[in-house]
Amino acid sequence: MRDIGLTxxxxxxxxxxxxxxxxxxxxxxxxxxxxxxxxxALVALRHLAAHLRTGVPRADG
Incomplete structure (x- = not known):
């Protein structure tokens, strides 16, 4: 969360x-x-993991 941002x-x-x-x-x-x-659910997990790996860095972090 800290790296990708809560939003x-x-x-x-x-x-x-x-x-x-x-x-x-x-x-x-x-x-x-x-x-x-x-x-x-495995497909959803793969999509979710990809989304979280490519998170947008926070402006304050």
């Missing part, structure tokens, strides 16, 4: 709504992908 992390390119965790001083997000029984 970018909150907007994944998949139909998953991240769940906020932790205090506002150290925010974290949980992306619920299911229980592993749906093969399409």
């Amino acid at each position: 970018h992390a909150r907007r994944p390119p998949v139909g998953i709504r991240p769940v906020p965790l932790g205090p506002s001083s150290e925010p974290a997000l949980h992306y619920p992908l299911g229980d592993g029984s749906d093969p399409s």
Whole structure:
């Protein structure tokens, strides 16, 4: 989160709504992908991981 920014992390390119965790001083997000029984979750995970790897650096970081 620190490297890519909260705004970018909150907007994944998949139909998953991240769940906020932790205090506002150290925010974290949980992306619920299911229980592993749906093969399409792996595709969503790959898209999500690519999105998070290519995060936009924060202006203040």
